[in-house]
Amino acid sequence: xxxxxxxxxxxxxxxxxxxxxxxxxxxxxxxxxxxxxxxxxxxxxxxxxxxxxxxxxxxxxxxxxxxxxxxxxxxxxxxxxxxxxxxxxxxxxxxxxxxxxxxxxxxxxxxxxxxxxxxxxxxxxxxxxxxxxxxxxxxxxxxxxxxxxxxxxxxxxxxxxxxxxxxxxxxxxxxxxxxxxxxxxxxxxxxxxxxxxxxxxxxxxxxxxxxxxxxxxxxxxxxxxxxxxxxxxxxxxxxxxxxxxxxxxxxxxxxxxxxxxxxxxxxxxxxxxxxxxxxxxxxxxxxxxxxxxxxxxxxxxxxxxxxxxxxxxxxxxxxxxxxxxxxxxxxxxxxxxxxxxxxxxxxxxxxxxxxxxxxxxxxxxxxxxxxxxxxxxxxxxxxxxxxxxxxxxxxxxxxxxxxxxxxxxxxxxxxxxxxxxxxxxxxxxxxxxxxxxxxxxxxxxxxxxxxxxxxxxxxxxxxxxxxxxxxxxxxxxxxxxxxxxxxxxxxxxxxxxxxxxxxxxxxxxxxxxxxxxxxxxxxxxxxxxxxxxxxxxxxxxxxxxxxxxxxxxxxxxxxxxxxxxxxxxxxxxxxxxxxxxxxxxxxxxxxxxxxxxxxxxxxxxxxxxxxxxxxxxxxxxxxxxxxxxxxxxxxxxxxxxxxxxxxxxxxxxxxxxxxxxxxxxxxxxxxxxxxxxxxxxxxxxxxxxxxxxxxxxxxxxxxxxxxxxxxxxxxxxxxxxxxxxxxxxxxxxxxxxxxxxxxxxxxxxxxxxxxxxxxxxxxxxxxxxxxxxxxxxxxxxxxxxxxxxxxxxxxxxxxxxxxxxxxxxxxxxxxxxxxxxxxxxxxxxxxxxxxxxxxxxxxxxxxxxxxxxxxxxxxxxxxxxxxxxxxxxxxxxxxxxxxxxxxxxxxxxxxxxx
DNA sequence: CAGAATGAAAC
DNA sequence: GTTTCATTCTG
Numbered sequence: 060x061x062x063x064x065x066x067x068x069x070x071x072x073x074x075x076x077x078x079x080x081x082x083x084x085x086x087x088x089x090x091x092x093x094x095x096x097x098x099x100x101x102x103x104x105x106x107x108x109x110x111x112x113x114x115x116x117x118x119x120x121x122x123x124x125x126x127x128x129x130x131x132x133x134x135x136x137x138x139x140x141x142x143x144x145x146x147x148x149x150x151x152x153x154x155x156x157x158x159x160x161x162x163x164x165x166x167x168x169x170x171x172x173x174x175x176x177x178x179x180x181x182x183x184x185x186x187x188x189x190x191x192x193x194x195x196x197x198x199x200x201x202x203x204x205x206x207x208x209x210x211x212x213x214x215x216x217x218x219x220x221x222x223x224x225x226x227x228x229x230x231x232x233x234x235x236x237x238x239x240x241x242x243x244x245x246x247x248x249x250x251x252x253x254x255x256x257x258x259x260x261x262x263x264x265x266x267x268x269x270x271x272x273x274x275x276x277x278x279x280x281x282x283x284x285x286x287x288x289x290x291x292x293x294x295x296x297x298x299x300x301x302x303x304x305x306x307x308x309x310x311x312x313x314x315x316x317x318x319x320x321x322x323x324x325x326x327x328x329x330x331x332x333x334x335x336x337x338x339x340x341x342x343x344x345x346x347x348x349x350x351x352x353x354x355x356x357x358x359x360x361x362x363x364x365x366x367x368x369x370x371x372x373x374x375x376x377x378x379x380x381x382x383x384x385x386x387x388x389x390x391x392x393x394x395x396x397x398x399x400x401x402x403x404x405x406x407x408x409x410x411x412x413x414x415x416x417x418x419x420x421x422x423x424x425x426x427x428x429x430x431x432x433x434x435x436x437x438x439x440x441x442x443x444x445x446x447x448x449x450x451x452x453x454x455x456x457x458x459x460x461x462x463x464x465x466x467x468x469x470x471x472x473x474x475x476x477x478x479x480x481x482x483x484x485x486x487x488x489x490x491x492x493x494x495x496x497x498x499x500x501x502x503x504x505x506x507x508x509x510x511x512x513x514x515x516x517x518x519x520x521x522x523x524x525x526x527x528x529x530x531x532x533x534x535x536x537x538x539x540x541x542x543x544x545x546x547x548x549x550x551x552x553x554x555x556x557x558x559x560x561x562x563x564x565x566x567x568x569x570x571x572x573x574x575x576x577x578x579x580x581x582x583x584x585x586x587x588x589x590x591x592x593x594x595x596x597x598x599x600x601x602x603x604x605x606x607x608x609x610x611x612x613x614x615x616x617x618x619x620x621x622x623x624x625x626x627x628x629x630x631x632x633x634x635x636x637x638x639x640x641x642x643x644x645x646x647x648x649x650x651x652x653x654x655x656x657x658x659x660x661x662x663x664x665x666x667x668x669x670x671x672x673x674x675x676x677x678x679x680x681x682x683x684x685x686x687x688x689x690x691x692x693x694x695x696x697x698x699x700x701x702x703x704x705x706x707x708x709x710x711x712x713x714x715x716x717x718x719x720x721x722x723x724x725x726x727x728x729x730x731x732x733x734x735x736x737x738x739x740x741x742x743x744x745x746x747x748x749x750x751x752x753x754x755x756x757x758x759x760x761x762x763x764x765x766x767x768x769x770x771x772x773x774x775x776x777x778x779x780x781x782x783x784x785x786x787x788x789x790x791x792x793x794x795x796x797x798x799x800x801x802x803x804x805x806x807x808x809x810x811x812x813x814x815x816x817x818x819x820x821x822x823x824x825x826x827x828x829x830x831x832x833x834x835x836x837x838x839x840x841x842x843x844x845x846x847x848x849x850x851x852x853x854x855x856x857x858x859x860x861x862x863x864x865x866x867x868x869x870x871x872x873x874x875x876x877x878x879x880x881x882x883x884x885x886x887x888x889x890x891x892x893x894x895x896x897x898x899x900x901x902x903x904x905x906x907x908x909x910x911x912x913x914x915x916x917x918x919x920x921x922x923x924x925x926x927x928x929x930x931x932x933x934x935x936x937x938x939x940x941x942x943x944x945x946x947x948x949x950x951x952x953x954x955x956x957x
Numbered sequence: 958c959a960g961a962a963t964g965a966a967a968c
Numbered sequence: 969g970t971t972t973c974a975t976t977c978t979g
Binding site (some may be wrong): 171176197227239 | 959960961963965966967968
Binding site (some may be wrong): 896 | 971976979
């Protein structure tokens with residue numbers, strides 16, 4: 060026994076560690092080189108990943124929440140999470156099934172923090188930003204996003220805020236005890252929350268604590284049942300021993316099957332929870348359980364036989380082959396090595412199986428279909444059946460798709476890991492399963508191995524068993540449910556055939572996914588989309604021509620009904636924006652927005668060099684985008700455009716997204732749906748907003764068009780205004796504060812020129828800083844609001860001639876800002892004077908004669924270029940400094956002059 | 958892996 | 969007030 064126990068323990072450990080190992084070996088080994096989650100985990104640095112990402116679904120379960128506004132999302136979402144969360148260790152693992160990561164985390168498994176509004180916003184708009192500024196790196200994109208966010212109207216922001224809140228609420232429900240910082244468990248603060256668990260951060264998360272403490276509370280919730288149990292199991296290794304014992308005993312019994320009964324009874328809650336699931340037990344299970352990881356399921360199944368599991372047995376069996384003893388299964392697997400179907404059933408703890416199961420479930424998100432539900436293993440066939448469109452698509456474009464997948468796999472990141480798992484599974488499933496099978500077979504060969512495996516399984520099962528056997532079943536079902544991957548794909552495809560085509564062509568599904576996210580909306584969108592898609596294609600075709608062609612399209616597009624809900628404004632604006640229409644303008648426009656170093660680069664590349672560079676760098680995509688963008692952006696339909704255009708990047712993103720979504724499964728989908736439903740705003744919109752926002756606020760509605768049009772085409776003055784607005788906007792946002800901003804904005808909107816001047820004095824200060832900010836600020840490390848971090852400080856240090864203490868740095872920074880502000884204000888007052896600063900320059904360009912490069916601008920650009928080069932060389936510090944200096948200088952000068 | 962941003966939570 | 973960490977992804 061002891062031995063067995065030891066073994067079991069070891070096995071368990073492995074499971075836990077498996078994260079590391081597996082990921083590392085499997086995942087990475089498999090395909091992805093990029094991220095070695097394992098290593099990361101091991102290092103511990105990134106606890107984050109470890110944490111499972113929380114899905115609304117999770118909360119759902121736990122919550123009951125039906126009440127919540129978002130019920131749909133949450134509910135569905137909740138399910139999974141709950142399982143995972145609750146089970147924690149096991150669940151995690153299980154959950155992991157959904158997401159491999161989770162598995163790894165098993166122990167820790169902390170959930171990830173829910174995203175805040177800003178992050179949601181970023182997530183939703185980052186792609187747009189990137190499209191607009193292909194060259195821009197994420198950092199730059201983030202900055203822009205921040206700008207946008209700052210500009211975003213409260214109303215619009217509110218949506219994100221609400222979503223974030225909901226998300227958070229759901230999350231908290233799901234994880235009552237969840238603490239953002241694990242610290243709670245450990246008082247140690249500084250290190251952060253490290254944890255309890257060996258691994259510093261990750262694990263710590265609340266879960267563990269929750270499990271114990273919260274578990275009761277939180278768990279209280281019906282569903283969670285499994286959680287608590289799991290927790291226990293996780294916690295004690297000793298249990299393992301017990302398990303092992305059980306196993307032994309169980310083995311005899313293995314053969315036995317469990318009781319057929321469905322354990323549902325225990326589930327009721329879950330069932331109840333699963334609103335969507337009507338009555339089918341199976342469905343319910345699948346629906347509810349999504350969380351469960353396949354592994355668990357399997358283990359469970361195996362375990363079921365075990366004595367303890369008796370109840371579990373019942374669950375396990377559900378009739379499927381799964382029920383048989385693990386050994387038996389193994390044997391079967393060996394036999395069936397190839398049979399894809401079999402695989403899933405047998406799947407071991409490994410990801411693949413789970414995924415497979417998940418997929419199936421995902422296939423039927425709602426679980427309506429009972430048939431599948433039960434089987435964890437359900438074969439892909441179901442999925443295919445479920446998603447006809449998808450299947451069709453795949454069939455058609457399988458080639459394309461696979462490549463994508465592969466690429467995706469390669470890309471995996473931390474997150475992607477999870478997702479990856481899901482996706483990979485999809486694709487790989489078979490292969491993986493085969494592999495697994497093989498492995499198992501080998502195992503089977505040696506009794507010992509088989510036993511060992513069995514033990515493990517039992518152990519797992521035992522844990523669960525402890526809590527609820529029924530749940531096991533559920534879990535299994537859940538696991539099945541989890542796989543959302545397929546679903547998502549299916550959805551997108553379903554949504555719009557056209558899109559599908561595009562996807563195929565483009566390869567990227569991500570966009571589609573996003574779009575598609577909202578099924579409901581989809582219909583509408585589809586209608587719109589088709590036209591858009593056409594437009595896009597056309598635009599693509601004419602990518603080079605972009606400007607003209609795009610515009611032409613745009614106009615039509617604008618006419619097309621865009622559903623963009625709120626975005627209408629944006630559309631209009633965008634259309635207006637299009638006014639800018641000139642390619643140059645576009646470029647300038649962009650640059651204006653960003654103003655920051657990266658932007659400058661972009662500007663230089665795009666604006667200055669124009670297409671040449673851009674095309675080269677970007678490749679067709681870039682060109683395409685650029686054109687599209689402009690066109691699309693300007694158009695109301697930019698949203699559509701998003702969907703349409705695929706970029707390599709996008710692909711990646713999209714993939715990742717898809718993956719993630721897939722992994723989540725239905726629940727996730729819904730969540731995504733909501734997420735998708737969140738309005739995206741075109742860059743134009745923001746620009747306009749910058750300008751118009753004030754108006755909007757005033758009028759609230761449609762301010763944009765006029766101004767926009769003006770800005771775009773309008774006389775120089777108007778343009779200036781826009782730029783000015785933008786500046787203001789930035790100021791505002793930098794300075795922030797809505798109130799102030801608003802005021803400022805209004806002034807702008809109303810009219811900066813005369814009246815504003817007066818105000819400008821006050822505002823100016825702000826604006827100036829902004830202006831400078833962009834140039835110099837960007838160089839400056841942190842956001843204005845936040846102090847520079849240590850790391851950042853380092854940067855700053857350079858300023859000090861050598862030694863700059865942080866404080867000094869700050870001071871310096873402040874001084875700079877102040878200086879900037881002061882001078883700038885003057886500039887602002889002057890209006891034109893201000894332009895000296897990068898943005899101003901840009902604007903100046905537009906408005907005035909040398910549209911292309913104002914002196915300042917050119918200087919700045921040069922500086923940047925130089926800086927860039929330097930950077931490449933590796934002399935970043937210098938480069939940056941130079942940049943800063945350059946940037947600042949001009950500004951100062953201008954100010955001074957004025 | 959750092960880092961850019963914002964926000965929320967925990968100290 | 970400060971520190972973490974959530975997302976994304978380039979360099």
